[in-house]
Amino acid sequence: MREKMVRRVLAVGMITALSATSAWAQEAPQGGDAPYNCDFNPSCEVAPGIYGKISAPVTSKFKMSLGGYVKLDYIYNSVSLGTANGVGTVATLQPNGIPKSSSPAGKQDQSLFNARQSRLWFKTEGPAFSGAKTGALIETDFFGSGGSSAESANMRIRLAYGTLDWANTQFLFGQSWDVFGPASASTIDFGQGQTTGNPTTPRVPQLRVTQKVKLDDRNTLKLIAALQHPTQDSNTANGTAGETWGAKPNVAGQAMWVSKALGVAPGFWGIPMNSLQAGFFGLYGNQEVSGNTHTVDSWGYGFYTFVPVLSSSDGKSRAMTASFEGQVYQAANMAFNYATVAPLVGAVGDKTGAKGYGIFGQAIFYPTQNLGLTAGYGMRGAKDQEAFVASGIKDFQRSSSQIFANAAYDLNAAIRVAAEYQYVSTRYGNVTAGTSDLGKANVFRFSMMYFF
Secondary structure (H helix, E strand, O other): OHHHHHHHHHHHHHHHHHHHHHHHHHHOOOHHHOOOOOOOOOOOOOOOOOOOOOOOOOOOOOEEEEEEEEEEEEEEEOOOOOOOOOOOOOOOOOOOOOOOOOOOHHHOOEEEEEOOOOEEEEEEEEEEEOOEEEEEEEEEEEEEOOOOOHHHOEEEEEEEEEEEEOOOEEEEEEEEEOOOOOOOOOOOOOOOOOOOOOOOOOEEEEEEEEEEEEOOOOEEEEEEEEEEOOHHHHOOOOOOOOOEEOOOOEEEEEEEEEEOOOOOEEOHHHOOEEOEEEEEEEEEEEEEEOOOOOOEEEEEEEEEEEEEEEOOOOOOOOOOEEEEEEEEEEEEOOHHHOOOOOOEEOOOOOOEEOEEEEEEEEEEEEOOOOEEEEEEEEEEEEOOHHHHHHOOOOOEEEEEEEEEEEEEEEOOOOEEEEEEEEEEEEEEEOOOOOOOEEEEEEEEEEEEEEEO
């Protein structure tokens, strides 16, 4: 009797569950208006809140939008570049350089998949203030420090700023790109040439004012002035922490001539359409140094240009467009953004800023709307190399360079596939008794991206 009773209860339960599932499936909306993902796994039978009801609106007291991308990289390095955040490197050009060919790492190779470069941003538009539009943006990725596996990647704040925009003036407060060095290598590599002539990091807390001065109908002067967090107060990039400090912010600026004379052509990753630009950029700061009898200046200046070689036919289409972008700079005590090899050189008590320079150029060509081809070269070098030797700095990077080429194809408005080759090298100085050595790597990368 007891067994029969159990069988009856189980049978009733199964019939009830099947009936409920059937009814739910019949009620689930189908076709183009379906709020559930019915094309691939997970199917419509997945409960809402797992992967099902994904079309819920974003709400805020202000107008809000969100976006970002999912990015998967497969990377093959002909040498071992070590690890970053415990799960293998995701930026080809590590600050410590390419391992010397004679080292164990220089005789190994490396192969990995990575999705930590995926990104998410939120943008909002708020109420007007004194004739200005107001807005804010927060952007994050999963490249934060720590995390011993792909499943424990930490979110990192990239951008977080508010803006007030008038017709020709913008006031920005928060964390945004460093004003120094506007060129960024259009590589699939997350490093984007930061150690080879593109000191594109860090993103710095700052107050920034941008002023446009209209010269005529086709030409504008764009002026930028900013107070930035003195990142060199904890200068760890190719240096030692705690050696410099101070309360003085860095002052940075740009003066760019912008012209519509040549039309527009694709810029970074083929996303923005840029006009002809040419001008100067710079940064200055001053820091205390442990044991020094004097302070040390941080400074840098350079020239930047963007040239639409083949302009867009209508200002939007990328088909048969081409552009050139380049910059050169000199700097001292700016290892915090990789503009120089090291922060300081000299004897204890009389240290000065380590000097360096960088050059960079790239060409972007779109033979069709969806196919983009990019090639470029960048190099960062150490100046006054005898000062590194005299300071007893072993294995300092005399120069670091990269040659790269990539192709990207947009399957539709959301999905991009890309492939890239890089030849990267680091020339080391003062290895033994003033001798030099070389590290070099061949890097192949394949990426898939979903923009949303």
